[in-house]
Amino acid sequence: MPSRTRASKTSVRNSDGGTAVDHVAAGDLIRRGSADALTLAELEALDRNDPLRTLRDAFMLTDALVYLDGVSLGPLPGETPARLQEVAARQWGQDLIRSWTVHDWIGAPQRVGDKIGRLIGAGPGEVVVSDSTSVNLFKLLAAACQLQPRRSVILSERGDFPNDLYVAQGLQSLSDGRTRLRLVSADQIEAAIDEHVAVVLLTHVHYKSAAVHDMARITSRAHAQGALTLWDLSHSAGAVRVDLNAAQADFAVGCGYKYLNGGPGAPGYLFVAQRHQASTASPISGWLGHARPFDFIDDYVPAPGIGRFLAGSHPILGITALEVGVDLMLRADAQCRIAKSRALSGLFVALVESRCAGQGLELASPREPEARGSHVAFRHAQGYAVMQALIARGVIGDFRAPDLMRFGFAPLYNRYADCWHAAETLRDVLQTAAWDRPEFKQRLAVT
Numbered sequence: 001m002p003s004r005t006r007a008s009k010t011s012v013r014n015s016d017g018g019t020a021v022d023h024v025a026a027g028d029l030i031r032r033g034s035a036d037a038l039t040l041a042e043l044e045a046l047d048r049n050d051p052l053r054t055l056r057d058a059f060m061l062t063d064a065l066v067y068l069d070g071v072s073l074g075p076l077p078g079e080t081p082a083r084l085q086e087v088a089a090r091q092w093g094q095d096l097i098r099s100w101t102v103h104d105w106i107g108a109p110q111r112v113g114d115k116i117g118r119l120i121g122a123g124p125g126e127v128v129v130s131d132s133t134s135v136n137l138f139k140l141l142a143a144a145c146q147l148q149p150r151r152s153v154i155l156s157e158r159g160d161f162p163n164d165l166y167v168a169q170g171l172q173s174l175s176d177g178r179t180r181l182r183l184v185s186a187d188q189i190e191a192a193i194d195e196h197v198a199v200v201l202l203t204h205v206h207y208k209s210a211a212v213h214d215m216a217r218i219t220s221r222a223h224a225q226g227a228l229t230l231w232d233l234s235h236s237a238g239a240v241r242v243d244l245n246a247a248q249a250d251f252a253v254g255c256g257y258k259y260l261n262g263g264p265g266a267p268g269y270l271f272v273a274q275r276h277q278a279s280t281a282s283p284i285s286g287w288l289g290h291a292r293p294f295d296f297i298d299d300y301v302p303a304p305g306i307g308r309f310l311a312g313s314h315p316i317l318g319i320t321a322l323e324v325g326v327d328l329m330l331r332a333d334a335q336c337r338i339a340k341s342r343a344l345s346g347l348f349v350a351l352v353e354s355r356c357a358g359q360g361l362e363l364a365s366p367r368e369p370e371a372r373g374s375h376v377a378f379r380h381a382q383g384y385a386v387m388q389a390l391i392a393r394g395v396i397g398d399f400r401a402p403d404l405m406r407f408g409f410a411p412l413y414n415r416y417a418d419c420w421h422a423a424e425t426l427r428d429v430l431q432t433a434a435w436d437r438p439e440f441k442q443r444l445a446v447t
């Protein structure tokens with residue numbers, strides 16, 4: 001962005017006669033230009049003309065904070081407390097047990113699942129909301145392995161999100177040696193898919209680096225070798241383009257509390273491609289996955305579709321909050337959202353590298369926006385203390401051991417100006433060594 005006229009070059013006419021930022025153009029200009037020449041006023045102009053700008057007002061965020069941690073916990077949508085109040089006080093409080101049918105509590109996992117499906121390229125009846133991501137992962141990993149009785153290997157990436165590897169290890173120890181987890185580096189995944197691999201388990205966007213796997217290519221390679229794929233979309237849904245059916249993906253899971261803004265501990269979701277539903281079974285054959293739970297018969301008969309992957313009673317309050325977040329996400333044009341994510345994270349990289357040169361920072365995420373999810377990680381030897389100092393100044397990201405500072409950019413509520421303020425604050429914290437205080441080095445239970 002080399003001149004002061006640049007912001008207007010990234011704008012196009014709106015149907016209402018105003019101008020709207022073209023985030024693709026903004027991203028290109030940011031990538032090509034010099035971040036040194038950028039002014040805050042230019043960035044604020046981009047924010048004023050952002051077609052998504054009104055969505056920020058749907059969240060309870062104040063200008064006193066620069067919130068860059070939607071990659072961990074999305075902020076509270078303004079409508080959520082009232083919806084929770086309605087469901088708790090009126091539906092639960094007054095209509096009581098009748099609410100399971102009168103307010104369709106019973107259908108909530110499928111209803112919200114179908115909405116999430118629209119964000120991740122799944123068809124109706126292919127996604128349900130249930131349990132936590134970890135539990136869903138266990139269910140689908142077991143189901144995928146059952147579909148492959150002559151194959152023993154779960155293939156995953158060394159250094160992938162540890163939780164997912166732990167869940168696979170749990171399944172391995174239950175399997176009496178029939179299943180084993182094999183880990184290889186990211187660039188070895190495709191070559192390692194052979195005739196022993198039952199399922200390839202990967203997080204689509206890496207939780208630390210934000211590197212994105214090519215879902216279509218890896219799935220195609222897996223299928224060519226007779227293997228299945230299971231994708232963890234926790235850092236993808238709502239932030240990067242995901243098209244499960246275009247990629248012919250087999251299974252997927254994801255979190256509700258990150259970019260989907262469903263609140264702390266929000267239920268997760270799972271996807272099973274239509275073609276696998278009749279032949280797969282959940283290892284947790286609970287009553288709400290039964291074909292006729294209210295027949296109360298002794299023997300388990302799986303429900304005909306995706307419903308067989310439900311287990312116990314649904315967390316209605318959790319699903320209520322999640323639905324508000326998902327509805328908000330569906331209000332944003334998908335292409336605009338993704339282009340804005342890339343432009344924001346690209347701007348942050350450019351600003352940090354121009355402001356903080358020589359301060360011991362190293363980019364730990366792909367530089368190419370297409371190869372990256374919606375967060376950016378910078379390595380620093382004192383990353384934990386630096387992040388604590390940033391948080392004390394109202395710039396909230398998080399830290400992933402041993403040395404990564406992680407900053408998430410959520411297109412629904414983050415602004416170009418947030419990138420500016422975060423980079424300037426980081427510059428000051430580093431230049432003045434403001435991080436070098438005992439209280440910033442005290443490790444908290446959650447980082």
Ligand SMILES: Cc1ncc(COP(=O)(O)O)c(C=O)c1O
Nearest residue numbers: 132133134161163203207232234
């Ligand atoms: C990639 C990924 N998968 C799974 C999980 C675990 O989700 P949960 O704790 O809701 O089971 C997380 C949590 O941050 C995650 O980042």
